[in-house]
Amino acid sequence: MQLVVLGLNHRSAPVDVREKFSFSKEALDHAMDHIYAHEEVEECVLLSTCNRTELYVVLNDMENVKEYMIRLLLHLKGKETVDVDEKWFFLHEGKACISHLFRVASSLDSLVLGEGQILSQLKMAYISSYSKGLTASVFNIIFQKAIAVGKRVRTMTGIANTPVSVSYTAVNLAEDSLDIPMNEAKVLILGAGQMSELTARHLQAKGVKSMFVSNRTFKTAEELATQFNGKAVAFDHFVGEAKTADIIITSTGASHYVIEREEAEEIMDGRGGKPIVMIDIAVPRDINPDVTEIPGVYLFNIDALESVVEANKHQREEEARKAEPIIEEALGEIEEKLQYLSVRPIMVLLSEKAEAIRKREVHRAMAKLPDATDRERKIISNMSRMLVRKLLRDPMIHFGEIAGKEEERDYWKLFQDMFALEVEDDTL
Template sequence: MEVRERLDFQARGIDAALRTLTSRASVREAVVLSTCNRAEVYAVCETTEGGSQEIVSFVARFHELDVSEVLPHVYERTDLDAARHLFRVAAGLDSLVVGEPQILGQVKGAHAAGNSAQTVGPVLNRLFHSSFGAGKRVRSETALGAGAVSVSFAAVSLARKIFGDLTGRTVLVVGAGEMGKLTAQHMRSQGAHRVTIVSRTLARAARTAQAIGGASAAPWDALDSALSASDIVITATGAAAPILTKARIEATMRSRRNRPLFIIDIAMPRDVEPAAGEIEQVFLYNIDDLRATIAENLARRTSEIARAETIVSEEIDKFGGWLRSRGVIPTVVALRQRFESIRRSELQRLDFKLSGLSPDARARLDEITRLLVEKLLLTPTEQLKALTDGDAAGAHAEVLTRLFALQANSAVSEGAGVAEDAVTPRPTAGRVEPFPSAARSSR
């Protein structure tokens, strides 16, 4: 928990992280996925080794830590292993609560943040869209998500284990976001007698309470009195620093005359100062304490995991084919450059013959020859880009390189960092027009 809190990108700003990351020379594209359970950087880099070092040093610096503090917690995946990791994450296979639905939305949010910061290029765009597809297939084609508990449900189950029965218990939910709402709902359906939602924005708490039915809302400044009156407190806010400090809970315990208080903190970063767990009669749990409850739930769905992994593998094969096919991009670029240089040198060679043309006619001639080249290249380019089999793409690239004596540009090797439109001919919508009448008459 402590490490995840220190590496939480949400708190320091995803946008700032993306900008800092892509200002580094070797990082071409980047997306940061930061949830309560993970802090991950997805990047397209010049080289694997250089990129990896840059990313680790960025993570440390961005969080004002030393690289040596970060390194022991780093896991690193490259190429298709990185893709497989993301697909498993999006499918809920790498979640604390396997199969939980929230993570797919969080992966989509990370991609959207990269898009608005303009740090997503063709490779990460395809990677993330493919991961959404994998996530959706796992949800619709397996029963992995059916009966999967959310973190909030696991928290309510833990409370039920402790108390045996929640009927007659007074419950306080702090936070009225997605987790707060789900928690209050589960508490009500488990028979909790009184459920109060306290949130920073009273109107949101009131809306949530009304939507659930049988729950009430209280203003933020009533938090201490609500704490005093509750048996069970579940905290789920997006606050960057603890809301319930040890001192605050100590004061509450005095007014409760040491009646036991059960607090389950499902926020990340935590809402409750960990030292509060040292107070007598305070029983404090956090997300990591929910693992046993979650494991019991998972045992019932284990058979679905193998099916979900098969779907992930199928989607990886498709993505791998696309990635390998990008190997033809340097060839496409070189082919276009070759044609363009032939066009230019021919125009130059014929310069003395064309000297009688008016400037308008010269410009028209330039345009016509350019369009001819574009048209000639359109179909081969599309066919090459459509190849999804990496071996076939390599073979085609080799033949073209020989036939046209190409020299693939090393700056665009493996196609990384090349915008799609840089390799797509753009013939204007119409035909290659003959000389307009004015130009024709001047010939």
């Protein structure tokens, strides 16, 4: 048995390569249906996200594993005739494969350290394979343990407690600066690009219901506003709308200041002394830093945001170090379980044969003791059960100790001959 993972991620391959090997949900389901045709594969889980594609496999012992795994992945992707560079792919076997899986589940291998999506993505990949009958004793143990490890790392460390994206940090700073709940706040977003969309998603997740979007191209503003049940505002009129906003977030991509001191003063004149939070996540900046001289204006620009992000990254790295002992402990536990798996079939056969003999002999004994009470029968049955258990205990412990070692096959033959066990040929 060989435990293997072949994959490519943000470290091993550029984005244009990763895109070629990513699977949509429909494509992944279709690909997994093709696994059954590969007799060398005993168990399989395929994980595909925006930053990684990883194929986890339990293989029958074979040579040239990496070459085979690449061909297998190409087949599943329908790209058998495509030339590939082996350097794009990483391969881990045995304990290194399990360690990698645990680190993936714990988000220690993610582009954004501590991000929360990967654990649920891994869980869904496992469930998909399990539902198709593509996992058995090995992967059921390993993947369930990986999911438990991922949850424990998030619970026992602060790896996910601090924001490490500019857009998310901007929303957190806005929330911290307000004296009202986010679900009561009115937000005006200037700009309708990708950064604005990400920010809008974080705002919605925080409970913001009143969202306005303004952009030089009004149609683009309408499209973004529609996604979040917001309202589009003509760019020429955003100052008027800003007078009733609690938060302004800008990311326009303009080459000059969109909000000068004059606009900020006009906004504040219409607010009756009520403060406003301005967050400028644009490069170059959208808001003239001089607006901070106006009473009631609280401005956070990209420098302030990036310094918070950098500090949070360092904090997550510190928390990630706390995850290492959790992973090491789990690796030790899983190794013990997997080591026992290889000898479990013959132990089960021996136990079943011993139990059959015990029941037969107890039945014969009871036939000769027709006057035995229920209590006496129970005592005899329990005694026979304990005798069998104690007689088998030492041989089984010793057999378990040599599991995975060179002499394991010799012990299989010894047990088979000594106890006259009927073992299928492909088990040896």
